[in-house]
Amino acid sequence: MNQPRKQETHPLDGLLRVDRIPHIWCPGCGIGTAFSASLIAMRESGIDLEKTVMVSGIGCSGRGAGYVNLDSYHTTHGRAIPFATGMKLAKPELNVVVFSGDGDLFAIGGNHFIHAARRNVDLTVVCVNNFNYGMTGGQVAATTPINARTTTTPAGNPDGPFNLPLLAYASGATYVARWTILHTRELMESIQEALLNRGFSFVEILSPCPINYGRRNKESGIASLKIYQDKTIIRNDARPWELEIDFDRGIVLGKFIETERPTCTDRYDSTCRPKELLEGEKTLE
Amino acid sequence: MRPAVLTGEYFMTGDVACAEGALAAGCRFFGGYPITPATEVAEHIAGRLPEVGGTFIQMEDEIAAMASIIGASCAGVKSMTSTSGPGFSLMMENIGLAVCTETPCVVVNVQRAGPSTGLPTQGAQGDMMQARWGSHGHYEIIALAPSSPQEIFYLTVEAFNLSETYRSPVLVMTDEMIGHLSERVVIPEAKKIKTVSRPRPKGSKARFKPFEPGPSGVAPMASAGEGYHIHVTGLTHDQRGYPVMTVETQEAMMAQIMGKIQRNLDDIIRIEEYRLEDAEFVIVSYGVSARTSLAAVDEARELGIKAGLLRLITVWPFPEARIRSLAKRVRGLVTVEINLGQIHLEVERCAAGQAPSLLVGHPGGTIIPPGRVVEALQEFSRGGV
Ligand code: SF4
Numbered sequence: 001m002n003q004p005r006k007q008e009t010h011p012l013d014g015l016l017r018v019d020r021i022p023h024i025w026c027p028g029c030g031i032g033t034a035f036s037a038s039l040i041a042m043r044e045s046g047i048d049l050e051k052t053v054m055v056s057g058i059g060c061s062g063r064g065a066g067y068v069n070l071d072s073y074h075t076t077h078g079r080a081i082p083f084a085t086g087m088k089l090a091k092p093e094l095n096v097v098v099f100s101g102d103g104d105l106f107a108i109g110g111n112h113f114i115h116a117a118r119r120n121v122d123l124t125v126v127c128v129n130n131f132n133y134g135m136t137g138g139q140v141a142a143t144t145p146i147n148a149r150t151t152t153t154p155a156g157n158p159d160g161p162f163n164l165p166l167l168a169y170a171s172g173a174t175y176v177a178r179w180t181i182l183h184t185r186e187l188m189e190s191i192q193e194a195l196l197n198r199g200f201s202f203v204e205i206l207s208p209c210p211i212n213y214g215r216r217n218k219e220s221g222i223a224s225l226k227i228y229q230d231k232t233i234i235r236n237d238a239r240p241w242e243l244e245i246d247f248d249r250g251i252v253l254g255k256f257i258e259t260e261r262p263t264c265t266d267r268y269d270s271t272c273r274p275k276e277l278l279e280g281e282k283t284l285e
Numbered sequence: 286m287r288p289a290v291l292t293g294e295y296f297m298t299g300d301v302a303c304a305e306g307a308l309a310a311g312c313r314f315f316g317g318y319p320i321t322p323a324t325e326v327a328e329h330i331a332g333r334l335p336e337v338g339g340t341f342i343q344m345e346d347e348i349a350a351m352a353s354i355i356g357a358s359c360a361g362v363k364s365m366t367s368t369s370g371p372g373f374s375l376m377m378e379n380i381g382l383a384v385c386t387e388t389p390c391v392v393v394n395v396q397r398a399g400p401s402t403g404l405p406t407q408g409a410q411g412d413m414m415q416a417r418w419g420s421h422g423h424y425e426i427i428a429l430a431p432s433s434p435q436e437i438f439y440l441t442v443e444a445f446n447l448s449e450t451y452r453s454p455v456l457v458m459t460d461e462m463i464g465h466l467s468e469r470v471v472i473p474e475a476k477k478i479k480t481v482s483r484p485r486p487k488g489s490k491a492r493f494k495p496f497e498p499g500p501s502g503v504a505p506m507a508s509a510g511e512g513y514h515i516h517v518t519g520l521t522h523d524q525r526g527y528p529v530m531t532v533e534t535q536e537a538m539m540a541q542i543m544g545k546i547q548r549n550l551d552d553i554i555r556i557e558e559y560r561l562e563d564a565e566f567v568i569v570s571y572g573v574s575a576r577t578s579l580a581a582v583d584e585a586r587e588l589g590i591k592a593g594l595l596r597l598i599t600v601w602p603f604p605e606a607r608i609r610s611l612a613k614r615v616r617g618l619v620t621v622e623i624n625l626g627q628i629h630l631e632v633e634r635c636a637a638g639q640a641p642s643l644l645v646g647h648p649g650g651t652i653i654p655p656g657r658v659v660e661a662l663q664e665f666s667r668g669g670v
Contacts, residue, residue: 019527074518076382082345087356091360091362
């Protein structure tokens, strides 16, 4: 057998907090792929990384902030977005990226998501959607498919999940996309576009949680990837209300919304700031 | 466009004076949410912040308001929120985040009567223990209690200064009466107002540890976007800011976040004493209740009772040493507060049986009239309590 070539460095070394590796993510988990796609996109996008901050909430994906070698804040459960909002509005020159999970962003933190989108706060929100609460052992989430088994829905989930791109669109997000961890190229491109989009940008990443979600739903990590390959359709022009995740009919992926509208800070400046102050700033430049 | 420090003489409410104090202290971010009787703080500062280069945002709830001010502070901007009982309850988890991540910020609680929705338009002092212990886990907190609109101006400045010095959230625990009371407020010239900013890192960025105490015992604070690549977490962390799930790390972190307050009680604790030199009965009070207590001292003296007042300006950390020393020499301690015994419990604990301790309290909705305090003093002095 060939000896694997000894690798001294990892292509993301500069962006990873190497002294914190090994990470906590389970074998077969998709978060690592979603995370490296985000880091590569951050690097490739050309944004000033010294002015880039990652903010996470709580959960398996919420640990993302702990592994990036940039300014990074691991906040409270569900509150990454309002924390990030305060940070962005206080210092608009920062690029603020929220990296967190579906439970964190859409159940406990759902209210913050819709309001930040409504205001068009210039944030990039990357949501790893693994259909359950992984960190606490696999409970039902606001994204769990109907009938799926979790530890708190042992007979199957009686409720339906959110259609996250529709929620983002309806709330006012100016960039909305959905990919899976198998679609790394498209995913990286999308995160790059989201980073460069001025306004509230949202990227949903479908990702397996073999340990908690997969195990209870007879879906191995590989089986999840197979579903992502076989059951997905890329349709960039799909309408947000057609994006329900339906494993039988197929899951629609793509970039669904990319539009422009003044950001929260733009509108605050034009509406609330005294004109003299804004003109003063211009002459200072 | 008005300047940040609105030097001059005014007739203003406590809530407005609080907002002006914040601006004078250098507050440039306010995340708020409307709630009676604190709304006027947000309303006033909403109009003022944009003209001094700051930002106001009304968030979707008090949880978000609290989270937003921590985010703003981590970006290097002095920040504040204001609220009342129900909103204060919602802020508790993130107050703990600010404690654990050592993030300076100021939270104003214009107290109203609870529990629950209670009496929204009527004052109380019922959140004093919540201020101390409301977020989960063990920690130290700084809480100040102003007794007038003039004092709320100064104490809001002071709250920012303490918050920046010790990298800790600081609570301004006022009440509806002071918040809505209009009185003369003098705002001095900007150069006469002392403002303090957090300790800042010097030296190598690569070797910087965000939670390593500097010479003052408090860790210098790097802001987001300065190139320090810091990690900040509400998990138990070491001096690098990295989560470490061990008992030893928990002990070391707790020693740091508690110790920086405990080692500096002399700097943090402010009290005011009135006719205490020969007092046999000492009233312990704060906020609006200290005003009615002041009148009670004079009335009681006219009746031949040697009363005095210890006014707590800093309520937390509790001025234990002063209460202990008074308990050794006086005949009784009377705590006057608009609740059914919160600071009273602390006074009793510190008196440790050396002097009897009595509560003049009320469940909230009104002030405690001086007459009630005098009556209690009379009975107490006759040995009837
Ligand atoms: S529990 Fe699930 S989501 Fe969490 S690390 Fe493991 S596989 Fe990933």
